[in-house]
Amino acid sequence: MTMTLDQLRCFVAVARSGHFTRAADGLGIAQPSLSRQVAALERDVGARLFDRTPGAVTLSAAGETLLPVAVRMLEDRDAAYRRIEELTGLARGRLRIGATPSLCTSLIPDVIERYHDAHPGVDLHITEAGSGTLTESLAQGELDLALVIAERAVRNPALDLIPLLSEELVVVSSADRPALTRRRAVTLSEVAGHALVLCHDGYDLRVALDRAFQDAGLQPHIVVEGAELDAVLRFVARGIGVTVAPVTATLHYPGLRATRLTSPGLTRTIGLARRGGIDPSHAAVAFHSVLRECVVESAEGTTGLTLRIPDGAFGRTGRRSGRPHDRP
Structure with missing residues (x-):
């Protein structure tokens, strides 16, 4: 059976008007074309759909059976078009975003606020996890985009990474x-001798800091550990100890002071991971735009941040050469 939506549209028009010529006029097509469509549909279903008498066209038993099904199919088609138009116009939709805990306390709230204000019809789902977990979820199709720490992202050739x-x-x-904030810089060795408040093992930031202490042959003095970054910063604000954190994470907490770390200085690269080789959805493209605005504004107004976005990185296509295993 090869019935088409055009055939069904012609069939429904005749059924509602009770006349081939009036149905053709209503559809804006020639009456012979409409008759051919209905005849083709009758051949496809293997039954006569109309009883034709001089001056009248009425539905046959087969036609009465087909009519509600045909109407529903046409309504579903129209609904599909409407929903796609809403998606492309961002009147509705869904976007699944992943971000590390440290980014959820710094960059992400500004991005989400601005995006939601611009596109309130798009449902946002946020997953908070480490960079390795996020890139694995992205590769499995469980996320649309992920904001990760490039140095901790899982190597996967199916993913692209925009620094x-x-x-x-x-x-x-x-x-x-x-005691520390009066100074312009503090060495890692000096930090190790202070009471430290640190995140839990496995946390991207904790892994980087543990490696730095180990490489320098230092044994840090840890007084509290195991919390998420938000709690760590609140403990520090109460004077329980000091910590090492991304500069962006300190911008949203009152009562904190940031001092540059030297000998060695530590940096990390924030990147946007997405699946390669496919065009992002309209909702994702809009998120790209808002994210870029927030990133550029942050870099311009904060010491310790350097913009790394390559030219053309947020184009419509999802393919580019950078991958999570390419160090930006």
């Missing part, structure tokens, strides 16, 4: 305890 920002890791202390 966004390089940011310094800084020593964070309470503004009420100025």
Whole structure:
């Protein structure tokens, strides 16, 4: 059976008007064309759909059976067109975004607020996890986009990675305890001797810091560990200890001071991961635009941030050469 929507449209028009010529006029086609469509549909279903008498056309038993099905199919087609138009116009839709916990306390809230204000009809789902978990979820189709730490992203040739920002890791202390904040810079060795509040094992930031201490042959003095970054920063603000955190994470917490870390200085690269070789959805393209605006504004107004977005990185196509295993 090869019935088409055009055949069904002609059939429904005749059924509703009770006349071939009036149905053709209503559809804006020639009456012979409409008759051919109905005849082809009758051949496809193997039954006569209309009883034709002089001056009248009525539905046969087969026609009465087909009519509600045909109407529903045409309505479904129209609904599909409407929904696609809504998606392309961003009146509705869904976007699944992943981000690391440290980015959820810094960059992501500004991006989400701006995106939601511009496109309130798009449902947003946020997954908060480490960079490795996020890139694996992205590769499996469970996410549309992921904001990750490039150095911690899982190597996967199916994914593209757009570098966004390089940011310094800084020593964070309470503004009420100025022993560190009066200085312009602090060495990693000096940090190791202070009471430290650190995130849990496996946290991207903790892994980088543990490696730095190990490479320098230092044994840090940890007094509290195991929390997420949000709690760590609140503990630091209370004067429990100091920590090392991305510079962007310190911007949204009152009562904190950031001091540059040296000998060695530590940095990380924030990147946007997405599946390669496919065009992103309209909702994702709009997110790209908002994200770029926020990243550029952050880099222009904050010491310790360096913009890394390559030219043309946010084009419509999803294919580009950079991958999570390519160090930006």
